[in-house]
Amino acid sequence: MIPHTQILPALITAAPAPGSFVELLGFIAAFCTTVAFVPQLIRVIRLRSARDISLPTFLLFSVGVFLWLLYGIRIGSKPVMASNAATLLLSVSILVLKLRYEALNEVKS
């Protein structure tokens, strides 16, 4: 029998050593991909428009980030939980504003 791992390679093969360069890399990466959505949220609020923003993108992205949050809970990693909880909050906020402005623009036209 072919071991399962040969078909589906492990997502995280090894946990980086605490305090290592690799761990720091992960922290900076998580910080960037989380904080990145702050200017998008500000832009949508400021423009009062989210026309160019894709609804399926933010729907699927929110579902994915929610699953990453569950993943973080299951592996017991606080940074994975925290960064995904923050990203989810930002992503859902953008999604809600997209739906609101879409509805408002439909009433207008």
Place this chain on the structure above:
Amino acid sequence: MIPHTQILPALITAAPAPGSFVELLGFIAAFCTTVAFVPQLIRVIRLRSARDISLPTFLLFSVGVFLWLLYGIRIGSKPVMASNAATLLLSVSILVLKLRYEALNEVKS
């Protein structure tokens, strides 16, 4: 001396067991957060506009995904490498189109 891990909790505390439910959860999460950017790229191409899309968001997001890619290389995880390489390609494409349409609209006005 306070151990480093007490100040900065480990990013990935434990690698999920190959073939486990947690690993599958990670795969589905990675699939969602990667594929999510396909409809956004299609929308920008179709509308020929990315006005509502935030430039700092896609800049910072691309940097973050690039760092996740390096993280994947360093921990030797093919799924982390593959999903972040795909996300980076999509993110940079959206970024390039944003800059192009911005420049085109400036010429027009």
